[in-house]
Amino acid sequence: MPDVTDTVDRLVRLRSDRDPTSFAVIDPHTRIIYRELDTATMEMAAAFVEAGVSKGTRVGLIMPNSVLWVQIAVALTRIGAVLVPLSTLLAPPELAAQLRTASVRVLISVPEFRGHRYLDDLEPHRATLPALRKVWTAEEAVAAPVSARAARLVDALADAVTPSDLFVIMFTSGSSGPPKGVMHSHGNALAAVRSGLDARCITPDTRLYLPMPFFWVGGFGSGVLSALLAGATLVTEEIPQPDTTLRLLERERVTLFRGWPDQAQTLARQCDSIGADLSALQPGSLEALLPPHDRSTPGARATLxxxxxxxxxxxxxxxxxxxxxxxxxxxxxxxxxxxxxxxxxxxxxxxxxxxxxxxxxxxxxxxxxxxxxxxxxxxxxxxxxxxxxxxxxxxxxxxxxxxxSDDMFKVSGATVYPSEVEQALRAIDGVAGAFVTEVSGAVGAVVISRRPVDQLREGARKRLSAFKIPTVWLLVDDDDAIPRKATGKVDIRALRNLLTSSGEQT
Structure with a gap:
């Protein structure tokens, strides 16, 4: 018997039947239950069909996390369109390059977000995008008129989608080189997410918060699709900030906080001053936000x-x-x-x-x-x-x-693995983060800490062989000082330049 959750359409129909009144997605302004997600996304899908979107049409989506992001993504993929989530951090040439790589035919975008005016900024590049036929704002996309014919076609299109059909193209820059458009089918993506639900402790009773953007696989797969597969509730927001995020976690009684450890540590440092009640959080959440008795010994829990x-x-x-x-x-x-x-x-x-x-x-x-x-x-x-x-x-x-493999380097003929040095530095009391790379044949480290370098070096000496101990150090106050690419990964080249220009030689 085929899996009834092997396409997005079948998954949404299942959730609507089994959990009709359970909340699917919540943001600070909107909340939607599974039955509403089913009906609203079918109505949106009809509008997309009216505009010429059908099975196989590649549709770019550039907007911040919200209930609407989820609705648009679900509506498109229910009828077999190929979703291409795009980073809100992209500069115009980067956006044009990804649209070109994925042969995007339709682009849906917010007019502006955090200083980016995507549609205006893209206009000079339109001549280099022959596949791009239609550009919509998000509001125009969901408000488009629908004919009776388009409404009738939606169910037939959804029924024609198979697990092997292309579902999403997600961009990753890797560690170097141009962006890669990674292609996943409905069947392989949903099965991949399903295989990790138990490890991530996601159940129908979970109220899940991830600070990761939905345009990354960490936000889309581990967030949106995990909630849909488990029948859980996903809580999200456009721009995570310690004060608003802590209040959101408190107000919505979030039970599971997943994401990057650095983000949890930043929230934990401000939790007491803000006075947020995070007692609903359960083990399985990032441990910096849990009470001491729910935390494990360092290294005892897996890093997914x-x-x-x-x-x-x-x-x-x-x-x-x-x-x-x-x-x-x-x-x-x-x-x-x-x-x-x-x-x-x-x-x-x-x-x-x-x-x-x-x-x-x-x-x-x-x-x-x-x-x-x-x-x-x-x-x-x-x-x-x-x-x-x-x-x-x-x-x-x-x-x-x-x-x-392209990050490892040698010091005096001996191999240094940056992750090993980073792990040792992060184990030192008072270190909130560590990022290591090679600097002119030496080990360099950018460390988020207020402890002096000599104390950090002494802590490293207890954990590392002498040739692995950093000799170029740069101390920073928080994660905002760490250079990152549009995908969120650390920009190693920029990190090396930062150490070269500002690091302290010891």
């Missing part, structure tokens, strides 16, 4: 690990449960539907347990491909995807991450 090409986390362990002692510091085990092997970085042959090499992925949850690249360019001859990440598997199948 994934990538856009795997549609989010492909490896983990229940976020409220300690792993076996031998697995502490690991990312957990690969989820069902994902096979992982480690290969030699030069010979590309599989290596034994315990040996560091490149992580390669294969299985039904892996992406279908990358825009404008042949299958031979993306996968090995035996069907594995070389991730460029470094790691090792232990004898029990737990995966330990060691950074990017």
């Amino acid at each position: 690990f994934g990538m856009t090409e795997a549609f989010g986390p492909y490896c983990g362990y229940r976020a409220d449960t300690d792993m076996p002692r031998s697995a502490w510091g690991s990312c957990g085990r690969p989820f069902d539907g994902m096979h992982v092997r480690i290969t030699d970085t030069e010979a590309a042959d599989p290596v034994a347990a315990g040996v560091i090499g490149e992580i390669q992925l294969r299985g039904p949850h892996v992406m279908r491909g990358i825009c404008r690249r042949s299958r031979e360019e993306v996968f090995t001859v035996d069907g594995w995807y070389p991730t460029g990440d470094l790691g090792h598997l232990d004898d029990d199948g737990f995966l330990f991450y060691h950074g990017r």
Whole structure:
């Protein structure tokens, strides 16, 4: 019997039947229950059909997190259109490049957000976008008139969507190079998200908050689709800020806070001064926001690990449960539907347990491909995807991450893995974050801390071999000082430049 949640349309219909009055998505201004999500998105879908959108039409969406973002995304994908979420951080040339790479035919955008006027800024680039035929504001898209014929077509189009149909193109910059348009089908994306629900502790009773934007797989997969698959409630906002976020968590009685540890630590530092009641948060949330008795020993819980090409986390362990002692510091085990092997970085042959090499992925949850690249360019001859990440598997199948193959470097002939140094620095009391790279043949570190460098160096000496201890340091007050790309990943080149210009040599 086919899975009734193997396309977005079937999933929304299921939720409407089983959980009609449960809240699906909440933002500070709007809330919608599952029955309303079903009816509203079918009405929107009819408007899109009237405008010429149909199965296979690639539609770009650029707007901040909101109930409306979810409604538009669901409406488009129910009828088989291909969603192309676009970062609200993109500069005009970057936006044009991604529209061109994905052959976007229709663009839906907010007129302005945080100083970006996307449609105005895009106008000089329109001549380079031959596939782009229609540009809408979000308000125009949802208010478009609908004929009786379009309304009749919606159900037929939704019924024609299959699990193997292209569902979404998500952009990831990787660590270097131009942006990649990663293609996922309905079946592989939904199955990938479903495989990690238990590890992320998401159930029908969950009220989930993620600060991640929906245009990243962390926000779309681990947020929007996780809530839909579990029948949970997703709580979101346009611009996370400590005071408004803490009040939102309190007001909506959020039970699960997932996201980046740095964000949770920032909120935790201001929680007492703001006076927010976060007692509804349950184990499985990022631990900085939990009371001390609900926190684990550092390293005992898995750090969920994934990538856009795997549609989010492909490896983990229940976020409220300690792993076996031998697995502490690991990312957990690969989820069902994902096979992982480690290969030699030069010979590309599989290596034994315990040996560091490149992580390669294969299985039904892996992406279908990358825009404008042949299958031979993306996968090995035996069907594995070389991730460029470094790691090792232990004898029990737990995966330990060691950074990017293009980030590792040598100091006096010895290999340094930035992630290993970062992990050691973050274990030092008073360190809220650490980011490591090579600086002219030396180990450089940008550290979020108010402790002096000599104390940090002494803490590193207790945890690292001498050649791994940073000799170029830069202390910053918060995460805002860390240079990031439009995808949210740390910009290593900019980080290196920052250390070169402002770092302290020791």
